[in-house]
Amino acid sequence: MALSRRLLPLFLRRGAPVPARALSTAAAPAAVASEDDEEAITVKGVRISGRPLYMDMQATTPVDPRVLDAMLPFYLSRYGNPHSRTHLYGWESDAAVEDARARVASLVGADPREIFFTSGATECNNIAVKGVMRFYRERRRHVITTQTEHKCVLDSCRYLQQEGFEVTYLPVRKDGLVDLAQLEDAIRPDTGLVSVMAVNNEIGVVQPLEEIGRICKEKGVPFHTDAAQALGKIPIDVNRMGIGLMSLSGHKIYGPKGVGALYLRRRPRIRVEPQMNGGGQERGIRSGTVPTPLVVGFGAACEIAAQEMDYDHRCVSALQQRLLDGIRAQVDDIVINGSMEHRYPGNLNLSFAYVEGESLLMGLKEVAVSSGSACTSASLEPSYVLRALGVEEDMAHTSIRFGIGRFTTEEEVDRAIELTVHQVKKLRDMSPLYEMAKAGIDLKSIEWSQH
Amino acid sequence: MAAAGGLLQQGGCVGEEEQGVGVRRGGGSGCVRELGAEEGLGISVTFVCKDGEEKLVEVPIGMSMLEAAHENDIELEGACEGSLACSTCHVIVTDVNFYNKLEDPVDEENDMLDLAFGLTDISCLGCQVVASPDLDGIRLKLPAATVHFKVDGYVSKSH
Numbered sequence: 001m002a003l004s005r006r007l008l009p010l011f012l013r014r015g016a017p018v019p020a021r022a023l024s025t026a027a028a029p030a031a032v033a034s035e036d037d038e039e040a041i042t043v044k045g046v047r048i049s050g051r052p053l054y055m056d057m058q059a060t061t062p063v064d065p066r067v068l069d070a071m072l073p074f075y076l077s078r079y080g081n082p083h084s085r086t087h088l089y090g091w092e093s094d095a096a097v098e099d100a101r102a103r104v105a106s107l108v109g110a111d112p113r114e115i116f117f118t119s120g121a122t123e124c125n126n127i128a129v130k131g132v133m134r135f136y137r138e139r140r141r142h143v144i145t146t147q148t149e150h151k152c153v154l155d156s157c158r159y160l161q162q163e164g165f166e167v168t169y170l171p172v173r174k175d176g177l178v179d180l181a182q183l184e185d186a187i188r189p190d191t192g193l194v195s196v197m198a199v200n201n202e203i204g205v206v207q208p209l210e211e212i213g214r215i216c217k218e219k220g221v222p223f224h225t226d227a228a229q230a231l232g233k234i235p236i237d238v239n240r241m242g243i244g245l246m247s248l249s250g251h252k253i254y255g256p257k258g259v260g261a262l263y264l265r266r267r268p269r270i271r272v273e274p275q276m277n278g279g280g281q282e283r284g285i286r287s288g289t290v291p292t293p294l295v296v297g298f299g300a301a302c303e304i305a306a307q308e309m310d311y312d313h314r315c316v317s318a319l320q321q322r323l324l325d326g327i328r329a330q331v332d333d334i335v336i337n338g339s340m341e342h343r344y345p346g347n348l349n350l351s352f353a354y355v356e357g358e359s360l361l362m363g364l365k366e367v368a369v370s371s372g373s374a375c376t377s378a379s380l381e382p383s384y385v386l387r388a389l390g391v392e393e394d395m396a397h398t399s400i401r402f403g404i405g406r407f408t409t410e411e412e413v414d415r416a417i418e419l420t421v422h423q424v425k426k427l428r429d430m431s432p433l434y435e436m437a438k439a440g441i442d443l444k445s446i447e448w449s450q451h
Numbered sequence: 452m453a454a455a456g457g458l459l460q461q462g463g464c465v466g467e468e469e470q471g472v473g474v475r476r477g478g479g480s481g482c483v484r485e486l487g488a489e490e491g492l493g494i495s496v497t498f499v500c501k502d503g504e505e506k507l508v509e510v511p512i513g514m515s516m517l518e519a520a521h522e523n524d525i526e527l528e529g530a531c532e533g534s535l536a537c538s539t540c541h542v543i544v545t546d547v548n549f550y551n552k553l554e555d556p557v558d559e560e561n562d563m564l565d566l567a568f569g570l571t572d573i574s575c576l577g578c579q580v581v582a583s584p585d586l587d588g589i590r591l592k593l594p595a596a597t598v599h600f601k602v603d604g605y606v607s608k609s610h
Binding site for chain 2: 268280283284
């Protein structure tokens with residue numbers, strides 16, 4: 001997967017000392033501010049000094065400084081429209097876009113002609129799901145997906161149902177993995193798409209892409225995978241995995257927000273109905289001026305990921321183990337949501353029994369983490385992903401997702417452990433349920449009276 | 452109107468692969484025949500025009516659908532004259548059984564088809580479909596427009 005040297009532009013310095021790893025994701029560890037601290041921040045009624053530790057890498061990632069270096073010239077001096085055919089500004093902008101396209105393609109084992117730039121993975125998922133089904137609407141009326149997909153895939157499927165297509169939402173096993181036999185059974189002669197995400201954003205579980213790809217190839221059904229969380233983190237090979245369409249996101253791999261790419265297989269050729277009509281840019285798949293700086297940033301992020309994937313994986317695995325051991329050493333009754341064996345280590349979703357999730361989060365103001373519920377909806381409903389795993393509602397409410405990334409340090413992990421353990425213990429001390437459980441009472445046998 | 456089987460000799464055609472960039476193919480045979488070489492040996496093809504009008508024409512074995520359209524004054528634009536450099540001879544094979552008889556398009560044809568207006572999953576380029584006996588009775592529908600469409604209805608003069 002390494003790119004040849006001649007693809008590297010001059011602004012990506014090689015061999016220079018890499019200060020990037022010395023940066024932590026927060027300026028300084030935050031603590032509840034004292035009264036006379038003038039630099040304290042008051043947010044949502046809580047005063048904290050300094051910015052919180054960032055442990056929410058699945059939501060977004062900081063831009064790698066090397067990526068920003070690559071992007072800046074295209075904002076300030078080489079700002080041409082890549083579709084301008086008549087002058088240097090256009091030509092150099094177009095060259096940069098094609099260069100970036102090759103880098104993205106290289107990271108996933110694709111041909112550059114199979115990569116189409118979009119505004120992000122959500123747009124890619126829309127094009128993949130709705131675009132494919134609408135193109136083949138005369139002969140294909142059925143879609144198969146899973147219950148743990150990202151909202152944009154599920155919403156697109158629901159929208160297709162309004163148009164008269166049929167959708168099968170496959171359940172997942174307790175460990176979050178899809179049942180391959182069930183998938184194979186669900187495929188019909190008129191199935192036009194199977195969509196299973198590579199790495200789940202909430203629980204970090206990695207689906208068996210090669211096996212799914214093999215089944216889809218045997219049955220002649222295009223296989224789409226939402227690889228937004230997987231790109232640059234686990235090795236992806238579109239040919240080995242039999243992938244027909246793939247959604248990629250820039251801001252999950254230390255690239256800029258607002259850019260993504262859709263992989264569309266050339267052999268056999270997969271066609272989609274475009275969702276964005278216009279001047280025919282990106283071969284008509286996605287009209288609109290291609291945003292050169294964003295695309296260059298995405299390309300640079302992909303190249304860095306190709307070089308550093310193994311190293312990052314080792315670091316992140318070690319940090320995940322540290323986090324898990326640290327919390328488990330001091331707190332019991334914790335459940336890890338999703339398979340530990342088939343997991344991307346940078347995503348750790350834990351449920352703390354007998355603790356209410358919102359209050360846990362409120363007490364963790366100095367650590368930026370996410371709970372299992374609010375990610376895609378503003379309602380108070382617990383996460384549909386956890387529900388699909390069979391997690392009970394009370395445990396789903398207490399889940400916390402820790403995201404570890406390239407720039408996370410050991411100090412941040414230790415501090416996160418400290419704060420989490422402190423908060424959990426505090427809440428459990430107050431919890432009558434914990435008292436009863438420790439006394440040996442089976443909570444499920446209690447009949448709660450209604451007032 | 453089936454052609455005599457003996458005319459389609461697999462071994463007898465030499466050096467027909469390259470005609471500029473355009474590679475011709477037909478249902479099961481790679482041969483390009485001398486046009487009009489055999490009287491009365493053709494297949495019937497129905498062209499369905501943009502306005503719904505149907506025209507039944509006889510196409511000699513070995514002639515491409517684009518050429519056949521031009522011979523019969525059917526408005527099928529062929530801007531690049533069959534050299535796989537445009538998408539304007541895009542036709543839709545209304546019967547999927549006939550579509551399945553066609554050979555799989557090569558990458559170059561697919562690349563041009565990608566850009567065609569009104570593309571469907573049973574579309575192909577007319578210049579790449581060569582008349583052969585098993586395509587007898589094929590119906591080809593012309594799409595509503597090509598990439599050269601103008602919203603005010605302007606039609607540029609042909610060269």
